[in-house]
Amino acid sequence: MANIEATYYPQSGFLAVLGAGESGVGAAILAKDKGFDVFVSDKGGIAEQYKSTLIAEGIDFEQLQHSEARILQADLVVKSPGIPEKAPLVQALKASGIPVISEIEFAAQYTDAKLYCITGSNGKSTTTMLTYYMLQKAGVNVGLAGNIGKSFALQVARSDFDFYVLEISSFMLDDMYRFRADVAVILNITPDHLDRYEYQLENYVASKFRILQNQREEDYFIYCMDDEETMKALPAYTTKAMRLPFTQQQVLVQGAFLDENKNIVINIPNKETFEMNIEELSLQGKHNVYNNMASGLIGKAMELRNQTMKESMSSYVNIEHRLEHVACIGGVNYINDSKATNVNSVWYALESFSPDIILIMGGVDKGNDYEMLRDLVKAKVKAIVCIGKDTVRIHESFEDDADVIVNSSSMQEAVEMASHLSKKGDTVLLSPACASFDWFRNYEERGDKFKEAVMAL
Missing domain, CATH: 3.40.50.720 (NAD(P)-binding Rossmann-like Domain)
Structure with missing residues (x-):
């Protein structure tokens, strides 16, 4: 409201x-x-x-x-x-x-900097950080804020940036009114935080689309054509901004797409065309192709040099707690994806790795629907180790799909169990699908405890 x-x-x-x-x-x-x-x-x-x-x-x-x-x-x-x-x-x-x-709304009125704003249920942090990294490599005087980095308001007060890359959550957007994004990005929309939106997906969708408010003709709106909820909602929201869709399923005259040779192609009117093969991306996996497309569209809208963009997209290292490689011990890879606090994030994580996966998941259940994970769990997961207080629904959801589902009493025990269940070539993946507030202060502490337990093996 x-x-x-x-x-x-x-x-x-x-x-x-x-x-x-x-x-x-x-x-x-x-x-x-x-x-x-x-x-x-x-x-x-x-x-x-x-x-x-x-x-x-x-x-x-x-x-x-x-x-x-x-x-x-x-x-x-x-x-x-x-x-x-x-x-x-x-x-x-x-x-x-x-x-x-919100703080973002309050601070925006005191800066003339260009604001590149990224929202979505998944991939926000990766896309925001990749965009920030790309702009820095291009020599742009840019700040990083929103859900990530230092406070936007503090930087407006005490720094002097010409551009900001802002990771914007639905909670922030709920309290934003006059704010205008020079570039607004909606990566995807999947059910998340529905407890804050009266368990109505349309309320959450409306919150995400607030990122378009006040946009002008010279601004840009970047969105995923392959995302069902975004495309379903799109007709209800008007914007004067230039629309730049991205997709992996068709060829576009305007926007970003994958060609038959697996090249990301970016076309924006009156800008140089950009092409880069997905094999050259530092971040692999289908979801990261989307993240790179979104960042690339921002880069091209800013008229960054193609060479700078390619160097950035081939050398960027992912953020901590998001598909972060911790160690390879006895031929087993340990991956920290503690930032995956919803089911869709776990889907992306499972999609990124080949079988066999020992999945560590659980915590404070936010009304999760695990149905979308069942096929991937059946195909790729050999065991699930539960952490946190809400484990019953995990057992109920996957009892027919995973051969082994066990509960643990601490992160250290969970990692030790996963280690015993794994063999050379396997992946132990912490991707909880849940909030962390039962055993931990936040997802960062949860990820740090996982890393500590892995290094203690």
Whole structure:
């Protein structure tokens, strides 16, 4: 539900920030620099690094509570994307007509930099990082922000970039109104975080398509023609931006496609054509062809040199916790894909490796439908080792497809079990399909514990 008042938010006065993580503290610093009276409130504990930053900046804050009466005096509220709209305090703010916006929305009004914005259910981080890497190699003065890197607001306040590559989540988009992307990318849409969207896929889709709002004729909209939900929703959303689709299933006059020789071909009107064989890509697998197509379209829209793009796409190394190769021990490859917190991410991971796979999965189930994994599990997975608290549905879903399904009581035990179940030539893959908040603080800690356990074998 759009917060109508948010389109008319004030430029001065009392600003409250809800959440004191990376985005919240960055927003607080930018707000202070712009002359707001700033108060930061976090219902949980504030990490030491952020607390010391707030103290050093002279910004008033509280932790382990929300002083509701004080926050309801705010002229403007910047909310952490992790706080749901249904939270009582957010509901009270909106009932009082107080605009509630995201850090990205707040910061964008204070920069003239070009904004290249990437959203989607899967591949966001890889595509964002690849694009950032490509622009850096081209000598572009570029920042990296959003769901990844340093706070966008902090960089707007204290850095001076001409371009930003932003990884944008649906939670951020929900609180964005005036924001305009010079390039908007929707990689794909699959059911995820539906608990935040009343378990209605169309609500989640609508959230993703907010990335198109306010685009102009000189802007670009990049999307996947092979993605069912994107294409189903597309007719309902208009944009003035130039449309640049990408596909692996047909030839296009405008956009990116695969030719019969497995070359990625990129055609944008009035730009030089780009071609590169998929064998030359540093990131292999069908899903990474899509990621490279999306990044390549951004590069060509910016008129980067073909040689620079090829060098970037052939030398980029994937981000930590996303199909990250940890070690090869006794001929067994150990892969850390802890960032795979939904079923579709696991599908991509399984699609990237040949049999035989020992799959470590589980955690906090977000209402997962495991049906789409069954064929791949049947064809490629020889054993499943469950981690976390929600293991019943994994057993129920795959009891007919995997020969072995076992539970573990810790990440160390899970890795040891996987090691015993594997033989030379196998792959042990941590790709959980679930959130991490039962055993771990976040997916990074989960991935780090996996790596520690692997190195201890």
